[in-house]
Amino acid sequence: MNKKGAAAGPGPYRDKKTIAALLRVVEERRRAAGGPSCRIMEVCGTHTMTIHRYGLKKMLQDVGVGLVAGPGCPVCITPNDIHEAAIRLVTERENLLLAAFGDMTRVPTKIGSLQKSAAARGSRIQIVYSPAESLESARRNPDKEVVFFGAGFETTVPAIALTAAKALEDGIVNYSVLSAFWVIPPPLRAILESGRSRIDGFLYPGHVSAIIGPQAYDFVAEEFRRPGAIAGFEPADILLAIISILEQIAAGRPQVANEYTRVVSPDGNPTARAVLDRILEPKDAVWRGLGRISKSGLAFRPAFAAADAEKKFGLKLGSTDTELPGCRCGDVLKGLIEPPQCRLYGRVCTPEKPQGPCMVSFEGSCLAFHKYGTPS
């Protein structure tokens, strides 16, 4: 295998012998950290998937490292009032094309899900992989209003913001974005300040960090004295980051380590951050389960208001969290319970018939547990 090929493929990152060797190092470092066990929050939903897919949760539990999923699934943390607004747009307005990432269309609300809604005359739902596709739809369908239901963190939001700005630049007046834009550091602060869930360290997201850079988490180490490490998405990446966190605990020196240096540079991506800053501004936002968090969301700046679906269609958002009865997705997102502790889990709530977003999304904790049969 040539050097480039080695860099691109999973190679040793998933190799069984390497994983076993890393687990032995984890066990050693765990003992050196003292106490009976450590509890680490994996912030990112894709990390949750890797952890369950490769059986790491159980393997780590056996050596005294508990993992708890955090608020890193954008589909999950977007409260139902925004999902309901998207449903109303496409069911109540004629000639409207609502574009969305696939799993956004399956989230159940009190008025059903997008996927099962009957669109108004001339309206329809389009599943896209990139916001650029929704802008292309607006160019091709000048007689329709095209709304992109854009949910995401700092990784996805620059792409959506840039697409909205491009629509305005090109004079495409039938394009707008229903935004559910979230930023990751504020909920970490909220979780730490609430003190309701014991967390000894954080496994920081890979691609959010590629944008915001390691220094965005400095407050966790400095103010809250919690260790942390940025991780890539392969099982070996996760274990390297956990080893770093355990070493920080043992040394009593919390920091923000970067164990994903092949993708996350020391300053993140300043070009993408400049895009965010030019087009969007911070706003207080309501997260499912976590409630209202100061400066945890992003909104279009006044100069880009024409691309803001909330303003364009006079939508009323951000009022109350309209969670479905019985669904404990909110408690799962706060790290208060594990999915099997919800009484709906696996009985009435399954991937085929999800009762809440954590069972819908590919980054949802309930789906990860269910799909890979992880015991509680």
Place this chain on the structure above:
Amino acid sequence: MCLGIPSKIVSVDEIHQTGQADHLGTRVMVNLALLDEARVGEWVIIHAGFAISKLNDQEAKETLDLLRQIAAHE
């Protein structure tokens, strides 16, 4: 959903800040506006159709060397 597997840039349209990339053998369109500059042959992480970061080859090699060392040492 984050895809951790990088794609290789195979063509660049500098005027439109777009290009094509090879992702596990599939040719995909990629928007390059979130990178300072992008050249053919470079490896990037693509998210929602936009390249968000370049792969640092030296760092990738060092992580792989570290993993090989840990596996050999045990």
